[in-house]
Amino acid sequence: MSFSNELLKWYQQNKRDLPWRHTSNPYIIWLSEIILQQTRVEQGLPYFQRFLEQYPDVLSFAAAAEDDILKLWQGLGYYSRGRNMLKTARTVVDNYNGSFPQKYDDLIKLKGIGEYTATAIASFSANEAKAVVDGNVYRVLARYFGIDEPINSPKGKKLFQQTANELLNKQQPGLHNQAMMEFGAMLCKPKNPACGICPVREGCYAFLHNAVNSLPVKLNKVKVRDRYFNYFLVTDGDNILMNKRDDKDIWANMYDLPLVETDTLLTPEELFYLPMVKEIFGTDIKLVEILPLKKHILTHQRLHVRLIILNNQPVKLKEQYFFTPIENLQKLALPKIVFIFLKNIFNL
């Protein structure tokens, strides 16, 4: 029995019942695929449900405001996905008459849809015969065929895509693709794969050569940068001073508090002496409290975040600053760490 047939048999018996597997609607599949980029199914599932309820079709999605999309995306990370979805939804309405494309060549042109996602949508919704290659597929192929080429080198990427294409079941590409990924996620896991119950282990290079833990090979460990975020909490009656972030840094276009970033951890005295701080709050700082430093880990950054509560009014409002009612915080898209601070203070 061929690898593909064993795989499909395993899939029919072991697949999870996931909502996006009950449809061939490319809009719904697109929604699920974007949400699941670099995101585990369990984490993305509730977001998928909320998005589908709020925006049942591409027309309603295209009509949304960016603030509303980001708010619904809050806590999921990689927020450019949400912003790109809005662009793509509007492109689909404008250029495709609201009918979501199903062909790879159309999909790949849309914002936020890369090689993987275009293949996934095309094969799941219309059985286009292309092989998906995601993190799961890299792992399954590297182990089964004993490929030690790094999965994140250009050469490796080509090799794995080619291998996946040759393995693809051309009769049922959609099913085959889903089966490959489910197999990688459920059985051929990164740590402690279930080789004991694996239906294809007799043909698996890694199993036969005791190389399961050394495959796949991946290069380039990410460098992590330390950043120190000093947030200032300033209120005026029932209003709170907020900041809208620009589109350059992390958390683009989302909302946080007035922020002074430093290279190192400063004492309050050093901090209050900074020109930036004096410019915004003057020289007479009325400190109420400094909440303890919280560490917030991102992929490339370690954020050291603290909240400084002042009894000052700003002497100068920067352009991106604005006062808003505290109850309105519920409606703003806030980075996780900012949300946690504010939640603890205001019982949001």
Added chain:
DNA sequence: AACACGGGGAC
């Protein structure tokens, strides 16, 4: 080719 972009869960 290298880097930026979040947050969470498993070990």
Added chain:
DNA sequence: GTCCCAGTGTT
């Protein structure tokens, strides 16, 4: 702590 998740866009 480390790894990595149904990756993509920018430089």
